[in-house]
Structures are given as C-alpha cells and as structure tokens.
Amino acid sequence: MTNKTPDIVIVGGGNAALCAAITAAEAGARVLILEGAPKEYRGGNSRHTRNFRCMHDGPLSVLTGSYGEDEYYNDLLLVTKGNTDENLARIAIRGSQESQPWMEAHGVRFQPSLSGTLSLSRTNAFFLGGGKALVNAYYRTAAALGVEVLYDAHVSHLELDGDRITRVDFTQHGTAHSLTPRAVVVASGGFQGNIERLVAAWGxxxxxxxxxxxxxxRGDVLFDLLDQGVQSIGDPTQCHAVAIDGRAPKFDGGIVTRLDCVPFSVVVNTHGQRFYNEGEDVWPKRYAIWGRLVAAQDDQVAYSIIDSKSRDLFMPSVFPPVTADTIPELAVKLGLEPDAVAATIAEFNAACQNGDFKPTELDGVATEGLDPPKTNWARPIVDPPFYGYSLRPGVTFTYLGFKVDAQAQVQGATGPVQNLWAAGETMAGSILGQGYLAGFGMTIGTVFGRIAGKEAAAYVH
Structure with a gap:
C-alpha cells in the first residue's frame, strides 16, 4: 500500500491507463495506478493487441504511403454506419499521427506488417513483440518516472459528492483501503469479463x-459511477466481437484465436446453410461484424469451410483446422449433416463466375444468382483436402461507457465532474457506436489516455 496520497489515481493498467500515467508524471504529478489484475496479467486487453491505426501525411516509421484524416474518418463512418461523435473521432484520428513518434520515444518499437495480417501496411503500425511488449515498455517508462503501481487492486467504489470524486475505495489481498486523490482517471475497460452483465444485456x-x-x-467502476448519475454513452449490446475459433478458452484467448479465413470461405450455420456475404468488403473493415453475425445463429456457432488453394492466404488460428478429403466427410467431423453441407457447397460452386482473383483487395469475383451472394473472392471450393473451423462470438470489449468531452472529462448529471477523466474502452462508445476498425481501439486509448493525463495533471497543479 502506498505511503503518500497520490495526486492522481488511475484505475486500470492497460494502454490508456499507462499513456495517462506517463503523461501526468511527466507533468510533475504523483501518480498511482490501481491494476485489478495480478502482475503477470497486467495490461488488460492491450496485452493481446498487435497494432494501432495511424493517420500520416506520408511514410512514417514502418507505415507506407499516406493515410489522411478524411479517408480515416470515412473508413470509420463505414463500419459505424454514422453512429459516432465526429468531434471526438477526429480528435482521435488527428492525435494518432503525433502519438506514433511519442510511442517510440516512450519505448514502443514497431515492425512492418506481416503477410496475412489483414493487409494493413499503409494504415496500421505493428508493435514489435506485440501488445505485451508495448505494455512492458510503458511500465518500464512509468517506473522510471516514479509512477507507483499496485496489482490485485480491485476498485469497488468512487465516491461522487456533487461534482467531485472525493474517495477511491479498493481492496488488495482481502484488505480494504481508501484514498483521497485530487484527481482520478478511469481506464478500466468494459464489462465483458462479467458474464452476468452480458446476459442481462444480451439474453x-x-x-x-x-x-x-x-x-x-468486469465493469465494477463503470456501473458504480453510472449508478451515481454519471452520464452514459453507448448501447450495452454493442461491442467489439469477432468470430474466433470455437475451441478457444472461455477467457483470455487473445488475438491468436481469431479466424481470418472467412473472406476465402463458405460459412454455414448448424443447419448447413449460408447466412451472410462472406466477401462483402476487405477484411479489416468487416472482421468485427462476424462476432455478432455468429451470435445470431442457433447455439451461437457457425463453421467456415475452405479448400487447399486458400489454406495459406490468412494468418491461421492457434488451433489446426479440421481436415478431410471430401465435403461430406468434413461435415461429419464438424458435427454437421453431410448432405445439407454438400448441397450448400455445390450450390455455391455452381454460382461462382470466372474472374481475376486478388486476395488482398476487392476483386469483384462474385457469385451469380445466389442468396446471400458472395461479392468478392468467390472461388469454387473443389480442391481437396478441405478444411473447416468452428466459429463462436469472441467479445473483446463492450461499448457502454462514460460520456466525455473533448478533454476526456467525464460528464455528470448536471455538468462535468471536475476531477474525473476517462480513457480507452471505458469511453470508446462515444466514438464506436457500433462496428469496429482494426487497430482503432488502441488509437482511442493512446490519444485520450494522453489527453486525460495532461488534463488531470493540469487540474492538480
């Protein structure tokens, strides 16, 4: 337990929290991070990330070409269908360009994108060593700046008195503690780790x-403050949910369980029927809708089927595919009715048209007379061996969060809470009303973490 009352308490220990802590400490504030996880699991979802989406006017570090503000914003509009706060979204987008060199200056190293990683070399900067390396680099930087960290520190309550937070209550190793910092930054993520809350929202x-x-x-601080009248933003049923390998663990499987084979496959439900256009758009703009699509199927499961010519076109799951020499045999191994699957594949193959297949871009190689259609990368599935993966919804983070302003300040019932800021997933619903754009969660966390740290330090001083 800390001996001195910190100027700023930061709730959470991931990317957004660390960006806030480093920024505040560099401004001269005494900072304490309360991380709910044990040290070996520190970093929240940031441990599982690989990249962040970055605006740039020309080649920047490992990024190629240019990626301007308006193109970036239009990409966001496409996935959110306009359900975003334009002002906050543009702050995140513009802030990403200056954040990239800031990240390098604070220990993060980058590498060129790998083949098969969603074709993002122009838009997304990949972390050398992945998200865990980024988290560890930030913790080293924070320690050098004098930031204190308490692990296994479960924050249960922030006392909101009028327009100020007056007390932070937490437990560590079974002992209750209270602190009275001058400012608080909440960067403790969504509530996806709380299955009871998910059931209450989804059914x-x-x-x-x-x-x-x-x-x-688990959303404890989020719901604690919402219960005290802090304004919320976002729909509790909206989330970053992707289709992951059905053999993944219940929790913490991370990015290695994601399946990127969908654009080159036929996806069927438990009845052996297709239910959506697998080739609707390039994968970085569509991979995050497939979690919800699978969630709407019976038993919340689907199956992706490819043939040998597509095997090496995507980054594979950590689990090997189910393999068979015929489609009926594959269906049996997947637990599906073989005649139904064989009929679906035969109908799909008959609808495929000739074209110039281009796996990394929209190629217009489409089906004809099929409902639902496949509008790109529609090649007959005829070359054995055949491969299958089970798909389940994999929730990364939920979008219900705090309403914040351009300074990341949390809004109370009648106005801003004077000494409370939020960053990362806990306020991302302001920008991500629905859908997702690859790497954008890290962008929001980095930009608004830095803003929150700067504003909290200015308030303290």
Whole structure:
C-alpha cells in the first residue's frame, strides 16, 4: 500500500491507463495506478493487441504511403454506419499521427506488417513483440518516472459528492483501503469479463460467448459511477466481437484465436446453410461484424469451410483446422449433416463466375444468382483436402461507457465532474457506436489516455 496520497489515481493498467500515467508524471504529478489484475496479467486487453491505426501525411516509421484524416474518418463512418461523435473521432484520428513518434520515444518499437495480417501496411503500425511488449515498455517508462503501481487492486467504489470524486475505495489481498486523490482517471475497460452483465444485456445466448480479452474487465467502476448519475454513452449490446475459433478458452484467448479465413470461405450455420456475404468488403473493415453475425445463429456457432488453394492466404488460428478429403466427410467431423453441407457447397460452386482473383483487395469475383451472394473472392471450393473451423462470438470489449468531452472529462448529471477523466474502452462508445476498425481501439486509448493525463495533471497543479 502506498505511503503518500497520490495526486492522481488511475484505475486500470492497460494502454490508456499507462499513456495517462506517463503523461501526468511527466507533468510533475504523483501518480498511482490501481491494476485489478495480478502482475503477470497486467495490461488488460492491450496485452493481446498487435497494432494501432495511424493517420500520416506520408511514410512514417514502418507505415507506407499516406493515410489522411478524411479517408480515416470515412473508413470509420463505414463500419459505424454514422453512429459516432465526429468531434471526438477526429480528435482521435488527428492525435494518432503525433502519438506514433511519442510511442517510440516512450519505448514502443514497431515492425512492418506481416503477410496475412489483414493487409494493413499503409494504415496500421505493428508493435514489435506485440501488445505485451508495448505494455512492458510503458511500465518500464512509468517506473522510471516514479509512477507507483499496485496489482490485485480491485476498485469497488468512487465516491461522487456533487461534482467531485472525493474517495477511491479498493481492496488488495482481502484488505480494504481508501484514498483521497485530487484527481482520478478511469481506464478500466468494459464489462465483458462479467458474464452476468452480458446476459442481462444480451439474453441467455450470451452464456455461449467466448471472451477473447482479459477476465479482469468486469465493469465494477463503470456501473458504480453510472449508478451515481454519471452520464452514459453507448448501447450495452454493442461491442467489439469477432468470430474466433470455437475451441478457444472461455477467457483470455487473445488475438491468436481469431479466424481470418472467412473472406476465402463458405460459412454455414448448424443447419448447413449460408447466412451472410462472406466477401462483402476487405477484411479489416468487416472482421468485427462476424462476432455478432455468429451470435445470431442457433447455439451461437457457425463453421467456415475452405479448400487447399486458400489454406495459406490468412494468418491461421492457434488451433489446426479440421481436415478431410471430401465435403461430406468434413461435415461429419464438424458435427454437421453431410448432405445439407454438400448441397450448400455445390450450390455455391455452381454460382461462382470466372474472374481475376486478388486476395488482398476487392476483386469483384462474385457469385451469380445466389442468396446471400458472395461479392468478392468467390472461388469454387473443389480442391481437396478441405478444411473447416468452428466459429463462436469472441467479445473483446463492450461499448457502454462514460460520456466525455473533448478533454476526456467525464460528464455528470448536471455538468462535468471536475476531477474525473476517462480513457480507452471505458469511453470508446462515444466514438464506436457500433462496428469496429482494426487497430482503432488502441488509437482511442493512446490519444485520450494522453489527453486525460495532461488534463488531470493540469487540474492538480
């Protein structure tokens, strides 16, 4: 337990929290991070990330070409269908360009994108060593700046008195503690680790969801403050949910369980029927809709089927595919009715048209007379061996969060809470009303973490 009352308490220990802590400490504030996870699991969902989406006017570090503000914003509009706060979204987008060199200056190293990683070399900067390396680099930087960290520190309550937070209550190793910092930054993520909360929002089907992120994001601080009248933003049923390998663990499977084979496959439900256009758009703009699509199917499960010519076109799951020499044999191994699957594949193959197949871009190689259609990368599935993966919804983080302003300040019932800021997933619903754009969660966390740290330090001083 800390001996001195810190100027700023930061709730959470992931990317957004660390960016806030480093920024505040560099401004001269005494900072304490309360991380709910044990040290070996520190970092929240940031441990599982690989990249962040970055605006740039020309080549920047490992990024190629240019990626301007308007193109970036239009990409966001496409996935959110306009359900975003334009002002906050543009702050995140513009802030990403200056954040990239800031990240390098604070220990993060980058590498060129690998083949098969969603074709993001122009838009997304990849972390050398992945998200865990980023988290460790930030913790080293924070320690050098004098930031104190308490692990296994479960924050249960922030006392909101009028327009100020007056007390922070937490437990560590079974002992209750209270602090009275001058400012608080909440960066403790969504509530996806709390299955009971997911069931309350989604219904009983949420029992079948897999949580690809940390089990420590339970939403305790989020709901504690919402119960005290802090303004919320976002729909509790909206989330970053992708289709992951059905064999993944219930919690913390991370990015290695994601399946990127969908654009090159036929996806069927438990009845052996297709239900959506697998080739609707390039994968970085569509991979995050497939969690919800699978969640809407019976038993919240689907199956992706490819043939040998597509085997090496995507980054594979950590689990090997189910393999067979014929489609009926594959269906049996997947637990599906073989005649139904064989009929679906035959119908799909008959609808495929000739074209110039281009796996990394929209190629217009489409089906004809098929409902639902496949509008790109539609090649007949005829070359054995055949491969199959089971798909389940993998929830990364939920979008219900705090309403904040351009300074990341949390809004209370009648106005801003004077000494409370939020960053990362806990306020991302302001920008991500629905859908997701690859790497954008890290962008929001980095930009608004830095803003929150700067504003909290200015308030303290």
């Amino acid at each position: 009983p089907e949420a029992e079948n969801f897999l949580i690809r992120g940390t089990p420590y994001n």
